[in-house]
Structures are given as structure tokens and as C-alpha cells.
């Protein structure tokens with residue numbers, strides 16, 4: 369399995385991504401392999417905690433079903449249940 373962002377439309381990323389706090393950090397920091405320790409994940413999440421586009425990032429991850437990596441300060445596991453709730457809320461408002 370390859371770890372990294374799912375294929376994405378560049379125009380969806382362009383606006384908020386330019387303000388991302390993770391710009392300049394190695395991409396692999398936000399896509400820790402399964403054997404990564406908690407400290408690696410915590411370092412990435414700590415960057416997200418000071419990021420000005422956390423909401424946009426997480427919304428994008430939900431929208432494009434990003435299963436791997438740290439997005440919007442959430443881990444892969446955290447995002448699974450959050451995305452289910454997001455999908456439910458979205459269906460209610462559609």
C-alpha cells in the first residue's frame with residue numbers, strides 16, 4: 369500500500385493549501401507509516417493545532433475521503449468516525 373494523499377483536484381487545494389502550517393515540513397511527516405510511533409503522529413498533530421486552515425483541511429479530507437495521513441489535526445482512525453458523522457449531517461441538509 370502506498371501512503372500519501374489520494375489523487376486530488378489541484379483547484380480544490382489551491383486556496384487554503386497555500387496557508388497551511390505544514391508547508392515546508394516533509395510530506396512523510398503527515399503520512400506516517402503503520403509502524404510509526406505515537407510521537408511521530410503527535411508532532412504532525414501539533415503542527416495542525418496552530419494551522420489557520422484546519423477546518424478547510426478537514427473538510428477537504430472528508431469531501432475527498434482521504435483515508436491515509438493526518439488531515440485537519442485528525443488521525444486516520446479518528447477521521448473514520450468523524451467522517452461518518454459528517455456524512456450523516458450532510459445527508460440531513462441535502
Ligand code: SF4
Nearest residue numbers: 388390416419425440
Ligand atoms: S490542518 Fe494540518 S495537515 Fe491540514 S493544512 Fe493544516 S497543518 Fe497541514
